Amino acid sequence: MSWIPIVGGIFSVTVGGLLSDVIVKRLGLYSRVIVIIISLTLAAPFAAGTLFFLPPYAYLCQIPTYLFGEMWIGITIAVLVELVPSDIRTTGIAVYLFIITNIGGNIQLLVPVIKNHIKEMHKHDIPKYPDVNALRTALYILYPGPYLYAAFIFVFVMFLMRRDQRKAEQSNYVPMKDSVNN
Structure with a gap:
C-alpha cells in the first residue's frame, strides 16, 4: 500500500499544476485557489472514509484522498511565486516550507492530547x-x-x-519587468 502516496501524490501535484495553469489563463490568478478549494473539498470525505471503513475499503479510500488532496502543494508554491515580490521571494518560499514542514509535519503530536481531552470530556458518560x-x-x-x-x-x-486582481485591472498598474511573462 506504500505506492498510494507515492503515485497518488506525484499524479495529484502534476495534474493540479497543469489544471491550474490552464484555468489561470481564463480567469486570472485567483482561479488557482479555486482548484485548491475543490481538490481539498473532494479529498476530505475520502480521508474520513479511511477512518470510518474497515480494511481493505479504508485503504481504497486513500487513493482518491491522495489524488485530490495533494494538489494544493504545487499550486500554493505557484501562487506564492506569483504574489511575493522578487526581492523576498526566496525568503517567502523558505517561510512557507518551514511552516508546512516543521509545524504541519509535527501536527500529529496533537493526537494524544486531543484524544485525552475527548476521553476526559466523556468520562462521566x-x-x-x-x-x-x-x-x-x-x-x-x-x-x-x-x-x-x-x-x-x-x-x-x-x-x-x-x-485585488480587479483593483489592479482598474488602476494604472504597470507591471515591473521581472513580473512580465516573456
Whole structure:
C-alpha cells in the first residue's frame, strides 16, 4: 500500500499544476485557489472514509484522498511565486516550507492530547467512551478536518485575490519587468 502516496501524490501535484495553469489563463490568478478549494473539498470525505471503513475499503479510500488532496502543494508554491515580490521571494518560499514542514509535519503530536481531552470530556458518560472512539475522533479532527479547514480559509483567500486582481485591472498598474511573462 506504500505506492498510494507515492503515485497518488506525484499524479495529484502534476495534474493540479497543469489544471491550474490552464484555468489561470481564463480567469486570472485567483482561479488557482479555486482548484485548491475543490481538490481539498473532494479529498476530505475520502480521508474520513479511511477512518470510518474497515480494511481493505479504508485503504481504497486513500487513493482518491491522495489524488485530490495533494494538489494544493504545487499550486500554493505557484501562487506564492506569483504574489511575493522578487526581492523576498526566496525568503517567502523558505517561510512557507518551514511552516508546512516543521509545524504541519509535527501536527500529529496533537493526537494524544486531543484524544485525552475527548476521553476526559466523556468520562462521566454511560456507557464508558472507549479509547478507540476518542482516538478516532482525534484523527477525524486532524486528518480529514484540515482538508476542510484549509478549503474554508482558501475561500477567503480567493475572494481577497479576486478583489485585488480587479483593483489592479482598474488602476494604472504597470507591471515591473521581472513580473512580465516573456
